Amino acid sequence: xxxxxxxxxxxxxxxxxxxxxxxxxxxxxxxxxxxxxxxxxxxxxxxxxxxxxxxxxxxxxxxxxxxxxxxxxxxxxxxxxxxxxxxxxxxxxxxxxxxxxxxxxxxxxxxxx
Amino acid sequence: xxxxxxxxxxxxxxxxxxxxxxxxxxxxxxxxxxxxxxxxxxxxxxxxxxxxxxxxxxxxxxxxxxxxxxxxxxxxxxxxxxxxxxxxxxxxxxxxxxxxxxxxxxxxxxxxxx
Numbered sequence: 001x002x003x004x005x006x007x008x009x010x011x012x013x014x015x016x017x018x019x020x021x022x023x024x025x026x027x028x029x030x031x032x033x034x035x036x037x038x039x040x041x042x043x044x045x046x047x048x049x050x051x052x053x054x055x056x057x058x059x060x061x062x063x064x065x066x067x068x069x070x071x072x073x074x075x076x077x078x079x080x081x082x083x084x085x086x087x088x089x090x091x092x093x094x095x096x097x098x099x100x101x102x103x104x105x106x107x108x109x110x111x112x113x
Numbered sequence: 114x115x116x117x118x119x120x121x122x123x124x125x126x127x128x129x130x131x132x133x134x135x136x137x138x139x140x141x142x143x144x145x146x147x148x149x150x151x152x153x154x155x156x157x158x159x160x161x162x163x164x165x166x167x168x169x170x171x172x173x174x175x176x177x178x179x180x181x182x183x184x185x186x187x188x189x190x191x192x193x194x195x196x197x198x199x200x201x202x203x204x205x206x207x208x209x210x211x212x213x214x215x216x217x218x219x220x221x222x223x224x225x226x227x
Contacts, residue, residue, distance in 0.1 A: 044203070099146055099161050099211065
């Protein structure tokens with residue numbers, strides 16, 4: 001039972017354009033969401049997070065949008081750079097989960113120069 | 114400030130053997146969580162330790178166990194290894210054990226069971 005779903009296994013974008021990565025969740029108890037980036041042979045690196053009391057959070061080129069009614073969040077990267085090519089994981093957390101993060105399967109982003 | 118350190122980086126074991134993986138969290142962090150990553154499955158939560166106590170446990174068989182020492186270092190043990198245990202095992206450390214806390218990951222231990 002996948003509570004966090006990233007339905008696009010991969011995404012290819014031209015350098016300078018916008019990358020949009022999507023994530024859906026089913027558990028309404030989730031109220032904190034995170035995005036991690038992972039390069040091969042490295043551990044995941046925290047990118048950006050959002051609490052359910054917000055619908056948008058911005059950090060430089062990265063913006064996360066949350067639509068609670070649709071149980072959907074997205075990560076926008078503008079402008080995309082070749083160094084952004086990596087696997088992006090969406091993760092969810094809730095008060096009853098403590099530190100446990102529930103991850104999606106990941107989306108491979110390729111930014112072409 | 115040193116990051117999360119996992120040892121060893123790579124391991125090859127035979128079916129039926131047991132294995133112990135080690136994780137040293139960021140200095141001052143008291144929570145250590147373990148995750149298993151397999152292709153196409155994302156990261157699956159194994160368990161979390163805080164102040165030497167298991168706080169949370171995922172849906173893995175009892176062959177998977179862990180512990181945490183007084184210096185917050187943690188070990189994970191897998192007994193009676195199966196081929197399906199081949200995966201990247203990731204350790205994450207957090208300052209506290211609380212919802213909404215950012216987790217910092219190590220580079221992982223790549224376990225191959227043959």
